Amino acid sequence: MISTQDIEKLAELARIELKEEEKVKLAKEIDGILGYIDQIKTAGSKDIARAKEPVRNIFREDKNPHESGTHTDALVAEFPRKEGNYLKVKKIL
């Protein structure tokens, strides 16, 4: 059983503020969903390897950057808080 305290902890990890009544509702719903997905525990043996994905890194080398300023205006326009071309955030330490 998932408790409302568990939900509180998860919501804190996920950085989502929840109202009390939603914590109760979520505990019940997530219990229901876990009840359904718990069936995977009965599948196969423990020794099966995970599926492998043939994926490789395709990032370009960190050189020959595009001309400075090419994308600045479009990106800065999306900043929720700014000062000039600077992104404004609250102090962290």
Next chain:
Amino acid sequence: MKIDLNTLTIQKAHEHLVKKDFSAVELAEAYLSEISKKNKDMNAYLEVYDDVKMQAEEADKKIASGKPTVLTGIPIALKDNILRKGNIASCASKILANYHATYDSTAVAKLKEQGVVFLGRTNMDEFAMGSSTQNSAYGVTKNPHDTSRVPGGSSGGAAASVAMNGALASLGTDTGGSVRQPASFCGLVGLKPTYGSISRHGIIAMGSSLDQIGPLTKTVTDNEILWKILQGKDRYDGTAIDENTYPKLPLKGKKKPIIGIPYSFMDQGIDKEVMKNFEESVKKLKSLGYEIEDISLPNIGYSLAVYYVLMPAEVSSNLARFDGVKYGLHAEGKNLIEDYLKTRAQGFGPETRRRVILGTYVLSAGYADAYYNKANQVKALLQSDFEKAYKKVDLVLTPTTPTPAFKIGEKTDDPVQMYLADIFTVTANIVGGPALSVPSGTSLVEGKKLPLGIQFTAPNGREDLLFSVGKEFLGE
């Protein structure tokens, strides 16, 4: 000439455009006029772009120059999670309500090159999480075949836009059935290509190991036209493949592909009318000369459970980027942590919150082995089930959905019941292979003819098999 939107296909529209029966501007205006009549009620579009006429004029120039392609001047709708530079892409979420795309997705860039006319962005379940479009922050979309019912989801607006003659085709995304299920509910053809077939660059990620863009069209031929242009490697997506990535194995059938049906997986939970229609479809395929075989996929019953571990796990990490700092909604708190907490509480709807929390749970210390790692093991079992099946058969067939379109408001208070709507579609996303839903008739429910669909699944890279059987089934 008068444009008959009911019977128009991409192929036919192209022929008319080239013969100058009508111009791209006239064609776009015909669609805009339908949208302005119907969208207020249907809510298929969240926004009609303000440059539609300009795009159509450009297309007309391209046609006049004698260099059009089959897609030049074709009016297409986009799901609200596919980026088009300069336009809002909100994922039907409040958290991205004012986010303007700063670049084109690869899919949009490829269609731009063809001279496609983008009509607008369509409604969806928030962040593509849902099977009914009821999770949109901007209201539900209605099913044009019965407005008391859902169009399916999450690409519900994309499907409804085509079904109401508000676009000739649309692009959706499919993480667990989000193109095929609404295609089935709205009487359209919907494709989930092989994982990696269409670049994911510039679509807003939900479950990165499952997501694929897919076209929604009126015919299989139209779907193939779009897929051929959209597919291929991309320097911006390391998972993108091309037509030669997977070897094409010889057919098992002598003349036509052998179709396998996992009957043991279909003995419960399916609407009677859906099953009757499915049997009729099987009969039709037999009469077309296809051999049918009952096959066993021992682990397929675990598919939906595997999906509801892997998908939320990936959701919880993908959606961590929406924090109110660099773009999108920003809510003020006393400090940075409170900014995050409040932004995400105000910005995300209930289903999104539920899946982020669930994903955080299945990835958390102590549970990752029991859930996330175990689900990845069962994924490998499922892949091996299909590999074995494809040694005997060439295609796998099931209904696309266990029921026809359900009522608006139904299933909204029971997440597990809602998730079961995807029982037949999630497997293709987990296994990776392509799957195509084609219309297979209708079911008469409360005086309304509700569309039904069947779904063909093929080995990796075998979209060609899906298109050929689909065309034959629909008599194209």
